[in-house]
Each structure stands twice: as C-alpha cells, then as structure tokens.
Amino acid sequence: MKNRITTLFEKKKEGILSVFYTAGFPTLTDTLPIATHLEAAGVDMIEIGIPFSDPVADGPVIQASNKVALDNGMTVPLLLEQVREIRKKVNFPIVLMGYLNPVYQYGVERFIRDAKAAGADGLILPDMPLKEFEKNYAALMEEVGLCMSFLLTPTTSEDRIQKIDALSSGFVYAVSASSTTGTKKDFSTQQEHYFQRLKSLNLHHPHLIGFGISDRETFATACKYGAGAIIGSAFINRLNQSSQLEKDIPTFIKGILKN
Amino acid sequence: MKFDVDKDGYYGSFGGAYIPEMLYPNVEELRSKYLSIIQTSDFVEEFQSLLKSYVGRPTPLYLAKRLSEKYQASIYLKREDLCHTGAHKINNTIGQILLAKRLGKQKIIAETGAGQHGVATATVCALMGMECIVYMGKHDMERQRPNVERMRILGTTVVPALSGSMTLKDATNEAMRHWINNPTDTHYIIGSVVGPHPYPDMVARFQSVISEEIKNQLLTEIGNPFPDYVLACVGGGSNAAGAFYHFLNDEHVHLIGVEAGGHGVDSGESAATTALGKPGILHGSKTLLMQTVDGQVVEPYSISAGLDYPGIGPLHAHLFETGRVEFMSVTDDEAMVAGIELSRTEGIIPAIETAHAVAALAKLPLEREDCVVINLSGRGDKDLETYIRWGKY
Numbered sequence: 001m002k003n004r005i006t007t008l009f010e011k012k013k014e015g016i017l018s019v020f021y022t023a024g025f026p027t028l029t030d031t032l033p034i035a036t037h038l039e040a041a042g043v044d045m046i047e048i049g050i051p052f053s054d055p056v057a058d059g060p061v062i063q064a065s066n067k068v069a070l071d072n073g074m075t076v077p078l079l080l081e082q083v084r085e086i087r088k089k090v091n092f093p094i095v096l097m098g099y100l101n102p103v104y105q106y107g108v109e110r111f112i113r114d115a116k117a118a119g120a121d122g123l124i125l126p127d128m129p130l131k132e133f134e135k136n137y138a139a140l141m142e143e144v145g146l147c148m149s150f151l152l153t154p155t156t157s158e159d160r161i162q163k164i165d166a167l168s169s170g171f172v173y174a175v176s177a178s179s180t181t182g183t184k185k186d187f188s189t190q191q192e193h194y195f196q197r198l199k200s201l202n203l204h205h206p207h208l209i210g211f212g213i214s215d216r217e218t219f220a221t222a223c224k225y226g227a228g229a230i231i232g233s234a235f236i237n238r239l240n241q242s243s244q245l246e247k248d249i250p251t252f253i254k255g256i257l258k259n
Numbered sequence: 260m261k262f263d264v265d266k267d268g269y270y271g272s273f274g275g276a277y278i279p280e281m282l283y284p285n286v287e288e289l290r291s292k293y294l295s296i297i298q299t300s301d302f303v304e305e306f307q308s309l310l311k312s313y314v315g316r317p318t319p320l321y322l323a324k325r326l327s328e329k330y331q332a333s334i335y336l337k338r339e340d341l342c343h344t345g346a347h348k349i350n351n352t353i354g355q356i357l358l359a360k361r362l363g364k365q366k367i368i369a370e371t372g373a374g375q376h377g378v379a380t381a382t383v384c385a386l387m388g389m390e391c392i393v394y395m396g397k398h399d400m401e402r403q404r405p406n407v408e409r410m411r412i413l414g415t416t417v418v419p420a421l422s423g424s425m426t427l428k429d430a431t432n433e434a435m436r437h438w439i440n441n442p443t444d445t446h447y448i449i450g451s452v453v454g455p456h457p458y459p460d461m462v463a464r465f466q467s468v469i470s471e472e473i474k475n476q477l478l479t480e481i482g483n484p485f486p487d488y489v490l491a492c493v494g495g496g497s498n499a500a501g502a503f504y505h506f507l508n509d510e511h512v513h514l515i516g517v518e519a520g521g522h523g524v525d526s527g528e529s530a531a532t533t534a535l536g537k538p539g540i541l542h543g544s545k546t547l548l549m550q551t552v553d554g555q556v557v558e559p560y561s562i563s564a565g566l567d568y569p570g571i572g573p574l575h576a577h578l579f580e581t582g583r584v585e586f587m588s589v590t591d592d593e594a595m596v597a598g599i600e601l602s603r604t605e606g607i608i609p610a611i612e613t614a615h616a617v618a619a620l621a622k623l624p625l626e627r628e629d630c631v632v633i634n635l636s637g638r639g640d641k642d643l644e645t646y647i648r649w650g651k652y
Contacts, residue, residue, distance in 0.1 A: 053555040054428065054541060056435045057279040063422060075553045100277060101540045105554030126279040127540065131267070151280040155442055160283075178281055178442040 004093035004121045005147045005170035008044060009206045009227060016228025017219070017257060018208055019235050020047040020097065022065040023082065024074030026239055031079070033245055035086045035094075041253035043092070047124065047230065050079060050098025057126055059182040061233040061240075076106045080118045087119025095149070097124040112140055122147035122170050130167055138167065149173045154194040158201070165203040172207040174198055174226060182233025184212035187221055195225035219256050231256065262507040262574070262583065268456020270577035273547075276455035277540045281439040285447075286543070288362065290457045296361050297354065297464065309353050310468065313386070314343045316350075318469075320476035320632070325604040332625040335486070336607070336635045337473055339498065346610065346637030347469060347498045348379035352448055354465035356383040359446035366390045366445040370420075370434040372399055372427030372494065373565035373612060374406025375637055376450030381415035391415040394433040396426040399564045406641050424558040427494070427568045431542050451495025452572030455543030459500075459572050466501025473632055474505055481630065488513045488623060491634040492615040493586070494530070494566035496575040498636035503584065513585065516575060517619040519561035519612075520588035530559035531588035532571045533579045541569070547576040562591040562645065565612040565637075589618040597621075598639065599652045610637035611645055 008016070019038050023031045031048065038046055051069035055062060083094060096115055103111045103125060115123065123146055128137075130150065141148050147170030152161050155178055165172055176191055177184055187195075198207065209222035210230035222229035235252065242248040268274050268290070278286055296302055310316040318338045327334045339347035352369075359367060367384050370393070371377030377393040384391035393410055397419040400407050410417050423429040431453075438447045452459040452466075474484040489506060491499035493516040506512040521529035529535060532547050539548030541556055549557040549569040561567045571579075578584035589597075598614035601607050609617060613636045625631065639646065646652070 053423070054432055056432050056542070057281060057439060059436075067422075070555060077553075099540075101548075101550070101556070102554035104540055105537075105550065105552065127277045127543075129275060129277060132275070153281050153283075155284040156280060157284070164280075175281060179440050180281075180436050 003145050008093055015223050016044045018045040018230045019043050020232035022049040022051055022069050023079045024069035024072045025065045028072040031082045032086050036089050037249040039090045039092050041250040045093045047095040047097045050102055052099040057180055059180040061182045061236050065236050076102050080114050083118040083120055093121040095122040096120050100125050100127045116144040116146050124149045126151055151175050153178055165205055168205050172205045174207045174209045176209050176211045181211055199225045216256055264460040270574045273545050273573035273576040274456055275545050278455050278543045285442055286455050293457050293461050296358055314349050317472045323605050330620050330625055331627050332629040332631055335632045339636045340638035344379050344382050346375040348376045350468055351462050351465040352379040352383045355448045356387050364446040367448055368392045368434050368437050369448045370394045370430040374403040378406050378409045380448050381410040381413035385413045394418050394420050394430040396420045396430045398425040403564050403641055451497040452500045452574055453495040453542055459574055462497055463500040466497050467504035469501035470505035485512050486630040486632045488631040490515045490616045490619055492517045492612050494568045496572040498634050502634035516584050516586045517615045518588040519563055519566035520590040521560040523590055524588055528560035530561040530566050533586040544573045546570050546573040563611040589615045593618040595649050608639035610639050611642045613637050
C-alpha cells in the first residue's frame with residue numbers, strides 16, 4: 001500500500017493542517033480519542049509526540065505535557081499499542097515524533113519496523129543526525145515504507161536545505177523561527193521573507209511550516225508559503241483547559257480552518 | 260592517539276552531535292573554527308598570559324606529607340583549588356571566552372551545578388565586559404548560595420531552572436533552550452566535557468593544562484614525569500579529563516575516576532554513571548547515561564551539586580569502556596569524612612566534589628613507593644553550609 005503521507009500530499013497541495021499532541025496527555029488513554037476527534041474535525045494528519053524527560057527543543061507548554069504523560073505512565077511500547085488502536089479508527093496519516101533516546105533504547109530498527117506495523121506512516125526525530133540516518137536507517141525506512149521528515153530553520157544554509165530535502169521523504173518540516181516550540185505569537189516580516197525564500201527554492205518535497213502557528217491568522221499566513229502548517233503548543237494549551245474533548249477539539253479546529 | 264576524538268566527533272562509539280536543527284548552525288560554526296582559532300599564536304599567547312597572570316598558573320603540585328604518612332605512599336595534591344575563583348573551571352572559561360570573542364559573539368550563557376563553573380564564567384565575562392546569563396537549578400541555588408551571590412556581584416544574571424529535579428541537568432536543558440532562541444549573538448560556555456562535538460574535545464583541551472603541569476612538576480620534583488596513580492572526581496568529567504589528558508597514552512599510569520555514589524550505588528539515590536548507566540543520548544552526545552529501560556533520564560542524586568549529573572562526558576564513557584580509566588564510586592558519607600580528614604591533616608578544606616577523589620585513597624591497594632596525584636579540583640568555601648549541616652566534625 002502506498003504511504004498515506006505521500007498520498008495526502010499528492011491529493012492536497014495546499015492548506016494542509018497537521019496537529020501535534022503528546023501521547024498519554026492529558027490522561028494516559030486520551031491518545032486515541034484525540035486522534036478520532038481530530039480526524040472528524042477535518043484535520044489532515046497528526047503527529048503524536050513520544051514523551052521524553054528532557055525535551056530541550058520545547059517550550060514550557062510541550063515540556064509540561066511531556067512530564068504529565070510520563071507521570072501518567074506513557075512508554076514507547078504502550079504508545080505503539082495505542083497507535084495500533086488508533087489506526088483501526090482513522091484513515092489519515094500518523095507521524096510519530098520524538099527525541100532520539102527513547103527510540104534508541106527501544107532499538108531504532110525495531111522501532112521503525114514496529115511503528116510501521118502499528119500503522120504509523122512517518123517519523124520525525126529532531127536530534128537524529130543526518131549522517132547517521134543516511135548511513136544506518138534510510139534504507140530500512142524506505143524498505144518498510146515509512147516517511148522521514150527532517151527539520152530546517154531560518155538559519156539552515158542552502159546547501160544543507162538541499163541535503164535535508166534529499167534525505168526527507170513525504171514532507172519537510174520547516175521551523176518558522178529560531179526558537180523552541182510555542183514561543184512566538186505573530187510572524188515578523190523577516191520570517192515571511194524566509195518563508196518566501198523557502199518557497200522559491202522549489203524543494204523536491206512539499207514543506208509544512210511549524211512552531212508558532214497558534215490561530216487562524218498564523219495558519220493562513222503559513223499556508224501562503226507552504227503546503228500547510230503544523231499546530232502543536234496551541235492545541236496542547238487547549239487540551240489543558242478542556243473538560244470535554246469531543247466538544248472542544250472540533251471548536252478549536254473550526255477556529256483554525258474557518259475562512 | 261587512540262583516545263583522540265575522530266573527525267565526526269566520536270570517541271569510539273561515544274560522542275557525536277545529536278542536536279535539533281535549531282542548534283546546528285551554532286555548533287557547526289564552532290566545530291569548523293575551534294581548532295584553527297585555538298591554535299593561532301595570537302590565541303595561545305593571550306590564553307597562556309591570562310592563565311599565568313590572572314588565574315595564577317601553574318598551580319602548585321604539593322607533596323601532602325601527613326596524608327602520605329597516613330596512607331603510606333607519596334601523595335601529591337594538584338592545587339587547582341588555588342586557581343582564581345577557587346576551582347579548575349576557569350581554565351576552560353578563559354579559553355572559551357577568548358574563542359567567543361574571536362567568533363564575534365556579544366553575549367554568554369552557561370549552566371552551572373555547584374556554581375563553580377557559573378562563577379568562572381561570570382568572572383571572565385566581567386573581565387571581558389560581556390553580558391552573561393547563568394542557568395542554575397533552583398535546588399542548587401539553595402545549597403550553593405554563596406556562589407549565586409558571587410555571580411550576582413560579578414554582574415551576571417542567574418536564572419533558576421525550575422524543571423525536573425532542579426539541578427545541573429535541568430540547568431543544561433534551560434541553557435540549550437536559551438541558545439536555540441538566541442542563535443546568532445550568543446556563545447554557550449559549557450562547563451564540562453559534555454555536549455555535542457566539539458565541546459568535549461574543546462573543554463578537554465582547555466583543561467589539559469592540568470596534566471601538562473603535573474608532568475613537568477613531577478619531573479622536576481622526583482625526576483620522573485609519571486605517577487603511579489592519578490585520581491580525580493567525575494561529574495561530567497572536566498577536571499578528570501584535564502588531569503588524565505597527557506597520561507592517556509602512558510598506560511602504566513593508573514587513572515582513577517571517582518563518581519558520586521550518593522547514598523550508595525544500589526540505593527536509588529546515586530550519581531555513579533558508569534555503574535548505573537547505559538549508552539544513551541542526552542545534551543547532544545551519545546554517552547553513558549542513567550536512564551529507565553524506556554529511555555527516560557533518571558534524576559541523579561549526590562550531596563555534591565557538581566557531581567549531580569546523570570551522564571558523563573563521551574571521552575570518559577570511552578575510557579571506561581576500553582578500561583583505560585578505572586571508575587569507582589564514593590558515598591556522601593565517605594566523601595564528607597575525607598573532606599574533614601584533608602582539612603585536619605593538610606589544612607585544606609576541599610570542595611565536596613573534590614573530597615570524593617580524596618576518599619578514593621582508602622580504596623586503592625597502595626604501596627610505600629607509589630606516587631599518587633590527586634587533582635584537588637576546588638576549594639570548599641562554597642560548601643560550608645553543607646559541611647555545617649552534615650555536622651560530624
């Protein structure tokens with residue numbers, strides 16, 4: 001079967017909304033219902049975060065969700081079990097995203113195979129070195145049919161952007177600013193210049209813009225320059241305040257997608 | 260040399276640069292420039308001159324007569340505690356601030372555990388007129404109060420790290436986050452031989468002056484540059500890296516790394532990484548790491564804030580794996596007793612980190628003709644409250 005991420009980007013060239021949330025948050029068993037609510041609300045894809053004790057690239061909101069998830073008892077094997085259940089209920093692509101160490105302890109090869117078997121379509125491992133991926137895991141990822149998305153930032157050199165594009169599959173993750181997650185509110189002119197530059201590079205893979213996408217305005221701006229955007233911290237903030245996921249998730253997503 | 264870092268930043272299977280893309284340009288800039296900068300004659304001259312006239316190097320190699328009598332061997336103390344600011348940490352901060360200037364950086368950030376690296380960083384920032392922010396775990400700020408105030412007097416902003424166990428690991432997380440958010444004008448002065456390549460190699464090089472001096476001083480003193488043992492405490496491992504560096508290829512010199520056993524290696528409250536850790540990835544490098552089976556980093560424990568870290572530098576992980584360095588651990592109580600012992604026998608109150616290395620003396624099969632060098636990495640002024648609270652003196 002063709003990879004769901006590849007299929008999505010073939011069918012839909014713009015306005016893609018991907019939502020990131022932490023597995024096992026706010027409660028251990030919320031990973032599944034959040035996914036089904038997101039699909040029902042019209043989200044195109046999800047990124048499920050593998051919680052880690054030391055999330056150095058994350059701001060306070062995602063840090064806190066990681067801690068709650070770990071305190072709830074989330075682990076890599078349990079997450080893979082939950083992904084298996086989620087896959088029975090949803091059709092959109094599932095990406096697993098996390099720091100390398102928990103994946104490394106599980107065994108990277110084993111994780112790649114088990115993630116695919118559970119029904120995941122792609123991985124994002126922000127602290128995986130390009131060279132190590134290319135040397136040890138790229139072939140296996142291709143063999144099992146999982147996409148890998150690498151990050152690029154406003155300070156990534158053009159040479160390196162080309163390399164990141166070449167090693168990624170499915171889509172490339174364009175970080176909107178040199179920052180940890182969730183820190184900015186509006187985009188600056190400087191950021192829009194960077195988005196414009198990225199767009200004009202005509203990468204082989206479509207790119208989604210992430211970090212600092214929090215509302216309808218920032219989502220719309222990001223969509224002008226990429227195939228779509230990723231919302232993380234803003235969604236997790238909403239989950240934090242939610243007492244009724246089945247009601248609050250569609251409301252939140254409607255607020256983002258409303259034209 | 261077989262213990263040198265390779266071109267990709269590895270010591271054997273440990274090291275590398277496992278960093279999110281947001282940190283890549285900064286780390287890559289350092290990696291591509293550090294060797295050429297620190298080898299220029301202009302850099303070497305300024306570095307040497309500051310080490311001599313500002314830090315007070317060379318530090319003495321002192322034959323501790325009463326301690327030698329007690330342990331029936333020749334015991335020398337490498338007096339890094341006599342460095343300006345009271346610990347070896349300043350060797351590295353002088354080197355890195357000179358590097359930061361040459362990279363055109365205007366601001367400095369650092370993490371600190373016991374506060375010695377924070378003070379050493381605050382000091383060189385005052386010296387060079389650079390803005391400085393130091394991240395320190397809230398718990399460490401409480402147990403190392405004098406150092407917090409020293410940093411503030413020196414004009415540094417001390418920011419409490421409020422996550423996790425609020426100690427060194429968490430301070431390092433916060434410093435890395437700050438660097439991600441301030442990528443162009445800021446240099447991050449890491450205080451130990453940890454972090455992504457090139458930090459472990461760079462810090463080891465700046466600290467290697469310790470073993471260089473030991474060799475020269477022993478040659479003068481006893482006509483032989485090689486001791487039988489070199490002892491140093493290991494948290495991240497910067498003083499040990501410096502004390503071992505020029506002996507690594509002299510395999511007849513026994514190198515002993517002393518880790519913090521806390522309440523005991525099996526107590527669940529320990530920071531003895533080689534005993535309790537497995538290969539893992541934290542703070543940008545692959546190294547030995549205390550962690551759960553699921554890869555979550557375990558909160559370490561030690562009475563000493565400077566050793567309270569769940570990993571060790573990748574060089575040390577490699578030295579452990581190859582057996583070149585023997586690692587042992589010392590409990591809180593053994594370290595405190597040794598700290599008092601050194602105070603009473605030699606009139607030197609050591610930092611509690613350093614007291615761990617002293618405590619290891621009792622665990623060595625010493626013979627009368629053995630020559631032992633203990634790297635006396637820091638002085639104990641900052642630890643008075645901990646000594647007082649411990650109380651058994």
